Amino acid sequence: MRRAMWASVACLCSATALAAGVATVEGKTYQPAVTVEGKGLKLVGAGLREKWLVDVYAMAAYSESGSCAVADIIGKDEPRYLRMDMLRDVSAEKMASTISESFGDHLPANASEKLKAQRKTFEGYFKDECSEGTVLEFVYLPGTGTLMKQNGKLLGPALEGLDFARVLWDIYFGKDTCCEDLKIDILKHCRGQ
Helix, strand or coil: CHHHHHHHHHHHHCCCEEECCEEEECCEEECCEEEECCEEEEEEEEEEEEECCEEEEEEEEEECCCCCCHHHHHHCCCCEEEEEEECCCECHHHHHHHHHHHHHHHCCCCCCHHHHHHHHHHHHCCCCCECCCCEEEEEEECCCEEEEEECCEECCCCECCHHHHHHHHHHHHCCCCCCHHHHHHHHHCCCCC
């Protein structure tokens, strides 16, 4: 009973405020349209990632189409963008561990050797602490792959192919998402385009 009450309070507190297409989460503002790597992208939605009632990060999802369909968000071969604004300090080790665990949970059973190697490369990108205020960006560009930035700095070469991007987006939007409340937050205000 107490857990249900706290869950209700957490849901109320994490509500995403929307005004004129702008999303605001815990003081972080996400515009209805952005240009990333030269591509015009539309806001799918934004939400809050909480763990044990502690705010961890705000996240916004964008895509070229702005589609609300989960299948499109995960797998459509179009430019897509995830932006995370850290709301608390998380060590590099913890980020790498969390990413490794989440990626392992979403890796297909028949994953190629290339995809397995990309997972290891991706985990290795988390060398610096993600202190409060850190911005992490994941950008997928068809023909290029997935780019990752921390505070605007590119952390390594693009991880090529749609397969890697599908696993990454599946972590947040798939059936067995790491973050059900975050997924609900992001999708509940999606207007589609």
